[in-house]
Amino acid sequence: xxxxxxxxxxxxxxxxxxxxxEMARKIAAMGVTVVMVSRSRERLKTAEEQIRRDFPAAxxxxxxxxxxxxxxxxxLASEFCDRYERLDILINNAGMLVPKRSVTLDGIETTxxxxxxxxxxxxxxxxxxxxxSSPARIVNTSSAAHKSATLDFDDxxxxxxxxxxxxxxxxxxxxxxxxxxxARRLEGTGVTANCFHPGVIATDLFRxxxxxxxxxxxxxxxxxxxxxxxxxxxxxxxxxxxxxxKYFVKRRAERSNKQSYDEAAARxxxxxxxxxxxxxxxxxxxxxxxRPV
Ligand SMILES: NC(=O)c1ccc[n+]([C@@H]2O[C@H](COP(=O)([O-])OP(=O)(O)OC[C@H]3O[C@@H](n4cnc5c(N)ncnc54)[C@H](OP(=O)(O)O)[C@@H]3O)[C@@H](O)[C@H]2O)c1
Numbered sequence: 001x002x003x004x005x006x007x008x009x010x011x012x013x014x015x016x017x018x019x020x021x022e023m024a025r026k027i028a029a030m031g032v033t034v035v036m037v038s039r040s041r042e043r044l045k046t047a048e049e050q051i052r053r054d055f056p057a058a059x060x061x062x063x064x065x066x067x068x069x070x071x072x073x074x075x076l077a078s079e080f081c082d083r084y085e086r087l088d089i090l091i092n093n094a095g096m097l098v099p100k101r102s103v104t105l106d107g108i109e110t111t112x113x114x115x116x117x118x119x120x121x122x123x124x125x126x127x128x129x130x131x132x133s134s135p136a137r138i139v140n141t142s143s144a145a146h147k148s149a150t151l152d153f154d155d156x157x158x159x160x161x162x163x164x165x166x167x168x169x170x171x172x173x174x175x176x177x178x179x180x181x182x183a184r185r186l187e188g189t190g191v192t193a194n195c196f197h198p199g200v201i202a203t204d205l206f207r208x209x210x211x212x213x214x215x216x217x218x219x220x221x222x223x224x225x226x227x228x229x230x231x232x233x234x235x236x237x238x239x240x241x242x243x244x245x246k247y248f249v250k251r252r253a254e255r256s257n258k259q260s261y262d263e264a265a266a267r268x269x270x271x272x273x274x275x276x277x278x279x280x281x282x283x284x285x286x287x288x289x290x291r292p293v
Contacts, residue, residue, distance in 0.1 A: 004236045011037065013094040041062065087130045111158065120178055146173035150173070150259055153265075199250075
């Protein structure tokens, strides 16, 4: 069954520009109400106007939130639930590549906070609404960049020798591990969770990077519309009905990196994330004492 049409509701973070805006455009064109999220009302308004110009019947809405702030994420979830009774499609997409280490208002390293913890917290806050809209789908924008990464549970907030791109890669690995763990926890609910690599896409993501990174990206750049294809496919296509816990590239399930299949590590990431977002108490040590490193 295609997950589209009037009556369905989606929420897309990072929808003011880039890949998120293109996913919003394509999903709105299918008749689904699209709630677009970013930090900037102005940028969201511009994106919304462009979508409505192309598809006058599009049903769009705007919610402003800085996803580096857990208070903003809670406010976002609460405003969403005040306005809508269902959520058929959640796309966690907002992401940053932060060249110099910084911390958020919550005291958390910014890349980890925005690229991983925001996906985690927003999803959990909306989970009951999503489950009650079943069959429903959660789609997380990751990246092939995750393949070079390993999560260091002693340094999840990247205090040791910060370097923007490796830290970004680790956050994208966290997206994959979060997706797999979420899919396991959602078994039997009719809600699927998948993640994808959009390709190397001409967006604002690389704006603060050094010449080498920008030049490297330029070599392989594709359009944001192309970057949106796999995410829209996962969110709406009948081909992936019931498919869950997978990493997709160009609309096909692919192997992700080795650590992403470590279920104990994914459970631990979930526990740490719960604690850092105030959803639960501190987790026990990882790896467990009886397990070799
Ligand atoms: N471009 C690529 O080649 C590529 C490759 C692999 C994966 N990805 C992934 O694709 C996703 C989208 O990136 P993009 O390439 O489309 O980049 P982009 O053009 O820079 O768009 C990023 C989006 O995220 C939003 N955003 C950033 N920080 C935010 C925050 N703190 N709170 C709320 N919204 C925030 C931005 O909105 P505002 O600035 O308006 O707040 C914007 O809408 C990211 O998860 C990225 O990791 C991109």
